[in-house]
Amino acid sequence: MAIDILYDRDITCLYCGKTFKTKRIRNSKLIVKKRDPDFCVHYEGENPYYYNISVCPYCSYAFSGSFSPVREQYKAALEEDYFQKVGSVELCGERTHQEAVRSYKLALVCGSIVHEPRYVMAGIFLRLAWLHRFQGDTAEEKKALAKALELYNLVYEHGEHDKYSMGEHRLIYLLGELNGRLDKIDEARRWFNMVISDRSVEPALKNTARERWNEYKNKGQ
Ligand SMILES: [Zn+2]
Known part of the structure:
Protein backbone atom coordinates (compact mmCIF):
# COMPACT_ATOMS: atom_id res chain seq x y z
CA MET A 1 0.00 0.00 0.00
CA HIS A 161 -7.18 37.59 4.88
CA ASP A 162 -8.33 37.91 1.31
CA LYS A 163 -5.11 36.15 0.37
CA TYR A 164 -5.73 33.44 2.91
CA SER A 165 -7.30 30.51 1.09
CA MET A 166 -9.68 29.67 3.93
CA GLY A 167 -11.27 33.12 4.04
CA GLU A 168 -11.74 35.60 6.85
CA HIS A 169 -14.26 33.68 8.97
CA ARG A 170 -12.16 30.56 9.09
CA LEU A 171 -9.08 32.60 9.89
CA ILE A 172 -10.87 34.22 12.85
CA TYR A 173 -12.08 30.80 13.98
CA LEU A 174 -8.54 29.42 13.65
CA LEU A 175 -7.19 32.30 15.77
CA GLY A 176 -9.66 31.26 18.48
CA GLU A 177 -8.66 27.62 18.21
CA LEU A 178 -4.90 28.27 18.25
CA ASN A 179 -5.22 30.55 21.27
CA GLY A 180 -7.27 27.85 23.02
CA ARG A 181 -4.65 25.21 22.28
CA LEU A 182 -1.99 27.50 23.71
CA ASP A 183 -4.08 28.10 26.88
CA LYS A 184 -4.73 31.76 26.05
CA ILE A 185 -8.32 31.52 27.13
CA ASP A 186 -9.23 35.25 27.07
CA GLU A 187 -7.89 35.61 23.56
CA ALA A 188 -9.68 32.43 22.49
CA ARG A 189 -12.95 33.86 23.79
CA ARG A 190 -12.47 37.11 21.88
CA TRP A 191 -11.98 35.35 18.53
CA PHE A 192 -14.64 32.67 19.03
CA ASN A 193 -17.11 35.42 20.00
CA MET A 194 -16.40 37.20 16.75
CA VAL A 195 -17.39 34.03 14.87
CA ILE A 196 -20.42 33.31 17.04
CA SER A 197 -21.84 36.85 16.93
CA ASP A 198 -21.35 37.47 13.21
CA ARG A 199 -24.55 36.82 11.26
CA SER A 200 -22.75 36.28 8.00
CA VAL A 201 -20.77 33.28 9.30
CA GLU A 202 -21.95 29.90 8.02
CA PRO A 203 -23.91 27.96 10.68
CA ALA A 204 -21.57 24.93 10.68
CA LEU A 205 -18.52 27.05 11.51
CA LYS A 206 -20.50 28.97 14.12
CA ASN A 207 -21.55 25.71 15.80
CA THR A 208 -17.97 24.45 15.86
CA ALA A 209 -16.82 27.76 17.39
CA ARG A 210 -19.51 27.41 20.08
CA GLU A 211 -18.49 23.84 20.86
CA ARG A 212 -14.81 24.71 20.99
CA TRP A 213 -15.41 27.72 23.20
CA ASN A 214 -17.49 25.61 25.63
CA GLU A 215 -14.69 23.11 25.81
CA TYR A 216 -11.96 25.68 26.49
CA LYS A 217 -14.14 27.61 28.93
CA ASN A 218 -14.73 24.48 31.02
CA LYS A 219 -11.08 23.54 30.91
CA GLY A 220 -10.15 26.93 32.35
CA GLN A 221 -12.39 26.51 35.39
ZN1 LIG B 1 17.19 24.19 -7.47
Missing part, protein backbone atom coordinates in the same frame (compact mmCIF):
# COMPACT_ATOMS: atom_id res chain seq x y z
CA ALA A 2 2.80 2.40 0.90
CA ILE A 3 4.35 1.97 -2.56
CA ASP A 4 1.08 2.28 -4.44
CA ILE A 5 0.01 5.55 -2.84
CA LEU A 6 3.28 7.43 -3.56
CA TYR A 7 4.21 8.63 -7.02
CA ASP A 8 6.94 10.75 -8.59
CA ARG A 9 5.93 14.24 -9.55
CA ASP A 10 7.93 16.62 -11.77
CA ILE A 11 8.61 19.90 -9.99
CA THR A 12 10.54 22.89 -11.29
CA CYS A 13 12.82 24.54 -8.77
CA LEU A 14 11.84 28.12 -7.94
CA TYR A 15 15.48 29.06 -7.49
CA CYS A 16 17.59 27.29 -10.12
CA GLY A 17 14.84 26.43 -12.59
CA LYS A 18 15.84 22.79 -12.96
CA THR A 19 13.17 20.11 -13.01
CA PHE A 20 13.31 17.15 -10.64
CA LYS A 21 11.15 14.28 -9.47
CA THR A 22 9.89 14.21 -5.90
CA LYS A 23 7.39 11.99 -4.06
CA ARG A 24 3.77 12.97 -3.68
CA ILE A 25 0.70 11.13 -2.38
CA ARG A 26 -2.23 10.14 -4.57
CA ASN A 27 -5.11 12.03 -2.96
CA SER A 28 -7.62 9.51 -4.31
CA LYS A 29 -6.01 6.81 -2.16
CA LEU A 30 -6.20 8.76 1.09
CA ILE A 31 -8.44 7.52 3.88
CA VAL A 32 -9.35 10.10 6.52
CA LYS A 33 -9.14 8.80 10.08
CA LYS A 34 -10.16 11.99 11.90
CA ARG A 35 -10.12 15.77 11.71
CA ASP A 36 -8.90 18.06 14.48
CA PRO A 37 -10.63 21.40 15.14
CA ASP A 38 -7.60 23.31 13.79
CA PHE A 39 -8.16 21.70 10.36
CA CYS A 40 -5.48 19.04 10.83
CA VAL A 41 -6.51 15.82 9.09
CA HIS A 42 -5.29 12.42 10.29
CA TYR A 43 -4.99 9.81 7.57
CA GLU A 44 -4.59 6.04 7.55
CA GLY A 45 -1.14 4.91 6.39
CA GLU A 46 1.06 7.34 4.48
CA ASN A 47 0.92 10.96 5.57
CA PRO A 48 0.42 13.49 2.74
CA TYR A 49 1.77 16.33 4.89
CA TYR A 50 5.18 14.65 4.71
CA TYR A 51 5.35 15.62 1.03
CA ASN A 52 4.09 19.22 1.03
CA ILE A 53 7.57 20.66 0.74
CA SER A 54 9.78 20.13 -2.31
CA VAL A 55 13.53 20.26 -1.82
CA CYS A 56 15.55 20.71 -5.00
CA PRO A 57 18.27 18.02 -5.28
CA TYR A 58 20.41 20.36 -7.43
CA CYS A 59 20.52 23.49 -5.23
CA SER A 60 18.68 22.48 -1.98
CA TYR A 61 16.09 25.26 -2.23
CA ALA A 62 13.05 24.17 -0.18
CA PHE A 63 9.57 25.43 -1.01
CA SER A 64 5.86 24.69 -0.84
CA GLY A 65 3.32 24.99 -3.64
CA SER A 66 2.46 28.47 -2.32
CA PHE A 67 5.98 29.90 -2.76
CA SER A 68 6.80 32.29 -5.62
CA PRO A 69 9.83 32.13 -7.91
CA VAL A 70 12.86 33.61 -6.12
CA ARG A 71 13.41 37.27 -6.93
CA GLU A 72 16.85 38.49 -7.95
CA GLN A 73 17.19 40.71 -4.89
CA TYR A 74 17.20 37.72 -2.50
CA LYS A 75 19.66 35.51 -4.34
CA ALA A 76 22.80 36.79 -2.63
CA ALA A 77 21.25 36.38 0.83
CA LEU A 78 20.14 32.84 -0.04
CA GLU A 79 23.64 32.00 -1.23
CA GLU A 80 25.26 33.29 1.94
CA ASP A 81 22.70 32.36 4.60
CA TYR A 82 21.32 29.13 3.18
CA PHE A 83 23.07 27.32 0.33
CA GLN A 84 26.54 27.62 1.82
CA LYS A 85 25.35 26.40 5.20
CA VAL A 86 22.98 23.60 4.23
CA GLY A 87 25.09 21.92 1.53
CA SER A 88 23.48 19.20 -0.56
CA VAL A 89 20.18 17.74 0.61
CA GLU A 90 18.41 14.66 -0.71
CA LEU A 91 14.74 14.62 0.28
CA CYS A 92 13.02 13.57 -2.95
CA GLY A 93 12.31 9.97 -1.94
CA GLU A 94 10.00 8.42 0.62
CA ARG A 95 10.29 10.47 3.84
CA THR A 96 10.52 9.50 7.47
CA HIS A 97 9.01 11.77 10.10
CA GLN A 98 12.43 13.34 10.75
CA GLU A 99 12.98 13.96 7.05
CA ALA A 100 9.54 15.53 6.71
CA VAL A 101 10.26 17.82 9.68
CA ARG A 102 13.60 18.73 8.13
CA SER A 103 11.94 19.66 4.82
CA TYR A 104 9.59 22.03 6.66
CA LYS A 105 12.43 23.61 8.62
CA LEU A 106 14.42 24.17 5.41
CA ALA A 107 11.36 25.75 3.78
CA LEU A 108 10.98 28.06 6.78
CA VAL A 109 14.59 29.22 6.41
CA CYS A 110 14.22 29.76 2.65
CA GLY A 111 10.80 31.40 3.03
CA SER A 112 12.07 33.88 5.59
CA ILE A 113 15.10 34.84 3.48
CA VAL A 114 13.00 35.47 0.37
CA HIS A 115 10.21 37.18 2.35
CA GLU A 116 7.38 34.79 1.50
CA PRO A 117 4.11 36.32 2.73
CA ARG A 118 3.08 35.81 6.35
CA TYR A 119 0.11 33.59 5.50
CA VAL A 120 2.38 31.21 3.58
CA MET A 121 4.84 31.02 6.48
CA ALA A 122 2.00 30.63 8.99
CA GLY A 123 0.67 27.68 7.01
CA ILE A 124 4.05 25.97 7.13
CA PHE A 125 4.38 26.48 10.89
CA LEU A 126 0.85 25.12 11.37
CA ARG A 127 1.59 21.97 9.37
CA LEU A 128 4.92 21.56 11.15
CA ALA A 129 2.96 21.65 14.43
CA TRP A 130 0.72 18.88 13.08
CA LEU A 131 3.75 16.73 12.20
CA HIS A 132 4.86 17.00 15.83
CA ARG A 133 1.32 16.20 16.97
CA PHE A 134 1.30 12.98 14.94
CA GLN A 135 4.42 11.97 16.89
CA GLY A 136 2.94 13.02 20.23
CA ASP A 137 5.65 15.66 20.72
CA THR A 138 3.53 18.25 22.51
CA ALA A 139 6.37 20.64 23.42
CA GLU A 140 7.53 20.99 19.79
CA GLU A 141 3.93 21.12 18.59
CA LYS A 142 3.19 24.08 20.86
CA LYS A 143 6.32 25.94 19.75
CA ALA A 144 5.25 25.67 16.12
CA LEU A 145 1.61 26.52 16.95
CA ALA A 146 2.80 29.66 18.75
CA LYS A 147 4.73 30.77 15.65
CA ALA A 148 1.71 30.05 13.44
CA LEU A 149 -0.51 32.04 15.81
CA GLU A 150 1.90 35.00 15.87
CA LEU A 151 1.88 35.14 12.07
CA TYR A 152 -1.87 34.58 11.65
CA ASN A 153 -2.43 37.46 14.10
CA LEU A 154 -0.37 39.68 11.81
CA VAL A 155 -2.20 38.39 8.72
CA TYR A 156 -5.44 39.47 10.35
CA GLU A 157 -4.10 42.79 11.66
CA HIS A 158 -2.78 43.73 8.23
CA GLY A 159 -6.01 42.79 6.52
CA GLU A 160 -4.36 40.11 4.42
Whole structure:
Protein backbone atom coordinates (compact mmCIF):
# COMPACT_ATOMS: atom_id res chain seq x y z
CA MET A 1 0.00 0.00 0.00
CA ALA A 2 2.80 2.40 0.90
CA ILE A 3 4.35 1.97 -2.56
CA ASP A 4 1.08 2.28 -4.44
CA ILE A 5 0.01 5.55 -2.84
CA LEU A 6 3.28 7.43 -3.56
CA TYR A 7 4.21 8.63 -7.02
CA ASP A 8 6.94 10.75 -8.59
CA ARG A 9 5.93 14.24 -9.55
CA ASP A 10 7.93 16.62 -11.77
CA ILE A 11 8.61 19.90 -9.99
CA THR A 12 10.54 22.89 -11.29
CA CYS A 13 12.82 24.54 -8.77
CA LEU A 14 11.84 28.12 -7.94
CA TYR A 15 15.48 29.06 -7.49
CA CYS A 16 17.59 27.29 -10.12
CA GLY A 17 14.84 26.43 -12.59
CA LYS A 18 15.84 22.79 -12.96
CA THR A 19 13.17 20.11 -13.01
CA PHE A 20 13.31 17.15 -10.64
CA LYS A 21 11.15 14.28 -9.47
CA THR A 22 9.89 14.21 -5.90
CA LYS A 23 7.39 11.99 -4.06
CA ARG A 24 3.77 12.97 -3.68
CA ILE A 25 0.70 11.13 -2.38
CA ARG A 26 -2.23 10.14 -4.57
CA ASN A 27 -5.11 12.03 -2.96
CA SER A 28 -7.62 9.51 -4.31
CA LYS A 29 -6.01 6.81 -2.16
CA LEU A 30 -6.20 8.76 1.09
CA ILE A 31 -8.44 7.52 3.88
CA VAL A 32 -9.35 10.10 6.52
CA LYS A 33 -9.14 8.80 10.08
CA LYS A 34 -10.16 11.99 11.90
CA ARG A 35 -10.12 15.77 11.71
CA ASP A 36 -8.90 18.06 14.48
CA PRO A 37 -10.63 21.40 15.14
CA ASP A 38 -7.60 23.31 13.79
CA PHE A 39 -8.16 21.70 10.36
CA CYS A 40 -5.48 19.04 10.83
CA VAL A 41 -6.51 15.82 9.09
CA HIS A 42 -5.29 12.42 10.29
CA TYR A 43 -4.99 9.81 7.57
CA GLU A 44 -4.59 6.04 7.55
CA GLY A 45 -1.14 4.91 6.39
CA GLU A 46 1.06 7.34 4.48
CA ASN A 47 0.92 10.96 5.57
CA PRO A 48 0.42 13.49 2.74
CA TYR A 49 1.77 16.33 4.89
CA TYR A 50 5.18 14.65 4.71
CA TYR A 51 5.35 15.62 1.03
CA ASN A 52 4.09 19.22 1.03
CA ILE A 53 7.57 20.66 0.74
CA SER A 54 9.78 20.13 -2.31
CA VAL A 55 13.53 20.26 -1.82
CA CYS A 56 15.55 20.71 -5.00
CA PRO A 57 18.27 18.02 -5.28
CA TYR A 58 20.41 20.36 -7.43
CA CYS A 59 20.52 23.49 -5.23
CA SER A 60 18.68 22.48 -1.98
CA TYR A 61 16.09 25.26 -2.23
CA ALA A 62 13.05 24.17 -0.18
CA PHE A 63 9.57 25.43 -1.01
CA SER A 64 5.86 24.69 -0.84
CA GLY A 65 3.32 24.99 -3.64
CA SER A 66 2.46 28.47 -2.32
CA PHE A 67 5.98 29.90 -2.76
CA SER A 68 6.80 32.29 -5.62
CA PRO A 69 9.83 32.13 -7.91
CA VAL A 70 12.86 33.61 -6.12
CA ARG A 71 13.41 37.27 -6.93
CA GLU A 72 16.85 38.49 -7.95
CA GLN A 73 17.19 40.71 -4.89
CA TYR A 74 17.20 37.72 -2.50
CA LYS A 75 19.66 35.51 -4.34
CA ALA A 76 22.80 36.79 -2.63
CA ALA A 77 21.25 36.38 0.83
CA LEU A 78 20.14 32.84 -0.04
CA GLU A 79 23.64 32.00 -1.23
CA GLU A 80 25.26 33.29 1.94
CA ASP A 81 22.70 32.36 4.60
CA TYR A 82 21.32 29.13 3.18
CA PHE A 83 23.07 27.32 0.33
CA GLN A 84 26.54 27.62 1.82
CA LYS A 85 25.35 26.40 5.20
CA VAL A 86 22.98 23.60 4.23
CA GLY A 87 25.09 21.92 1.53
CA SER A 88 23.48 19.20 -0.56
CA VAL A 89 20.18 17.74 0.61
CA GLU A 90 18.41 14.66 -0.71
CA LEU A 91 14.74 14.62 0.28
CA CYS A 92 13.02 13.57 -2.95
CA GLY A 93 12.31 9.97 -1.94
CA GLU A 94 10.00 8.42 0.62
CA ARG A 95 10.29 10.47 3.84
CA THR A 96 10.52 9.50 7.47
CA HIS A 97 9.01 11.77 10.10
CA GLN A 98 12.43 13.34 10.75
CA GLU A 99 12.98 13.96 7.05
CA ALA A 100 9.54 15.53 6.71
CA VAL A 101 10.26 17.82 9.68
CA ARG A 102 13.60 18.73 8.13
CA SER A 103 11.94 19.66 4.82
CA TYR A 104 9.59 22.03 6.66
CA LYS A 105 12.43 23.61 8.62
CA LEU A 106 14.42 24.17 5.41
CA ALA A 107 11.36 25.75 3.78
CA LEU A 108 10.98 28.06 6.78
CA VAL A 109 14.59 29.22 6.41
CA CYS A 110 14.22 29.76 2.65
CA GLY A 111 10.80 31.40 3.03
CA SER A 112 12.07 33.88 5.59
CA ILE A 113 15.10 34.84 3.48
CA VAL A 114 13.00 35.47 0.37
CA HIS A 115 10.21 37.18 2.35
CA GLU A 116 7.38 34.79 1.50
CA PRO A 117 4.11 36.32 2.73
CA ARG A 118 3.08 35.81 6.35
CA TYR A 119 0.11 33.59 5.50
CA VAL A 120 2.38 31.21 3.58
CA MET A 121 4.84 31.02 6.48
CA ALA A 122 2.00 30.63 8.99
CA GLY A 123 0.67 27.68 7.01
CA ILE A 124 4.05 25.97 7.13
CA PHE A 125 4.38 26.48 10.89
CA LEU A 126 0.85 25.12 11.37
CA ARG A 127 1.59 21.97 9.37
CA LEU A 128 4.92 21.56 11.15
CA ALA A 129 2.96 21.65 14.43
CA TRP A 130 0.72 18.88 13.08
CA LEU A 131 3.75 16.73 12.20
CA HIS A 132 4.86 17.00 15.83
CA ARG A 133 1.32 16.20 16.97
CA PHE A 134 1.30 12.98 14.94
CA GLN A 135 4.42 11.97 16.89
CA GLY A 136 2.94 13.02 20.23
CA ASP A 137 5.65 15.66 20.72
CA THR A 138 3.53 18.25 22.51
CA ALA A 139 6.37 20.64 23.42
CA GLU A 140 7.53 20.99 19.79
CA GLU A 141 3.93 21.12 18.59
CA LYS A 142 3.19 24.08 20.86
CA LYS A 143 6.32 25.94 19.75
CA ALA A 144 5.25 25.67 16.12
CA LEU A 145 1.61 26.52 16.95
CA ALA A 146 2.80 29.66 18.75
CA LYS A 147 4.73 30.77 15.65
CA ALA A 148 1.71 30.05 13.44
CA LEU A 149 -0.51 32.04 15.81
CA GLU A 150 1.90 35.00 15.87
CA LEU A 151 1.88 35.14 12.07
CA TYR A 152 -1.87 34.58 11.65
CA ASN A 153 -2.43 37.46 14.10
CA LEU A 154 -0.37 39.68 11.81
CA VAL A 155 -2.20 38.39 8.72
CA TYR A 156 -5.44 39.47 10.35
CA GLU A 157 -4.10 42.79 11.66
CA HIS A 158 -2.78 43.73 8.23
CA GLY A 159 -6.01 42.79 6.52
CA GLU A 160 -4.36 40.11 4.42
CA HIS A 161 -7.18 37.59 4.88
CA ASP A 162 -8.33 37.91 1.31
CA LYS A 163 -5.11 36.15 0.37
CA TYR A 164 -5.73 33.44 2.91
CA SER A 165 -7.30 30.51 1.09
CA MET A 166 -9.68 29.67 3.93
CA GLY A 167 -11.27 33.12 4.04
CA GLU A 168 -11.74 35.60 6.85
CA HIS A 169 -14.26 33.68 8.97
CA ARG A 170 -12.16 30.56 9.09
CA LEU A 171 -9.08 32.60 9.89
CA ILE A 172 -10.87 34.22 12.85
CA TYR A 173 -12.08 30.80 13.98
CA LEU A 174 -8.54 29.42 13.65
CA LEU A 175 -7.19 32.30 15.77
CA GLY A 176 -9.66 31.26 18.48
CA GLU A 177 -8.66 27.62 18.21
CA LEU A 178 -4.90 28.27 18.25
CA ASN A 179 -5.22 30.55 21.27
CA GLY A 180 -7.27 27.85 23.02
CA ARG A 181 -4.65 25.21 22.28
CA LEU A 182 -1.99 27.50 23.71
CA ASP A 183 -4.08 28.10 26.88
CA LYS A 184 -4.73 31.76 26.05
CA ILE A 185 -8.32 31.52 27.13
CA ASP A 186 -9.23 35.25 27.07
CA GLU A 187 -7.89 35.61 23.56
CA ALA A 188 -9.68 32.43 22.49
CA ARG A 189 -12.95 33.86 23.79
CA ARG A 190 -12.47 37.11 21.88
CA TRP A 191 -11.98 35.35 18.53
CA PHE A 192 -14.64 32.67 19.03
CA ASN A 193 -17.11 35.42 20.00
CA MET A 194 -16.40 37.20 16.75
CA VAL A 195 -17.39 34.03 14.87
CA ILE A 196 -20.42 33.31 17.04
CA SER A 197 -21.84 36.85 16.93
CA ASP A 198 -21.35 37.47 13.21
CA ARG A 199 -24.55 36.82 11.26
CA SER A 200 -22.75 36.28 8.00
CA VAL A 201 -20.77 33.28 9.30
CA GLU A 202 -21.95 29.90 8.02
CA PRO A 203 -23.91 27.96 10.68
CA ALA A 204 -21.57 24.93 10.68
CA LEU A 205 -18.52 27.05 11.51
CA LYS A 206 -20.50 28.97 14.12
CA ASN A 207 -21.55 25.71 15.80
CA THR A 208 -17.97 24.45 15.86
CA ALA A 209 -16.82 27.76 17.39
CA ARG A 210 -19.51 27.41 20.08
CA GLU A 211 -18.49 23.84 20.86
CA ARG A 212 -14.81 24.71 20.99
CA TRP A 213 -15.41 27.72 23.20
CA ASN A 214 -17.49 25.61 25.63
CA GLU A 215 -14.69 23.11 25.81
CA TYR A 216 -11.96 25.68 26.49
CA LYS A 217 -14.14 27.61 28.93
CA ASN A 218 -14.73 24.48 31.02
CA LYS A 219 -11.08 23.54 30.91
CA GLY A 220 -10.15 26.93 32.35
CA GLN A 221 -12.39 26.51 35.39
ZN1 LIG B 1 17.19 24.19 -7.47
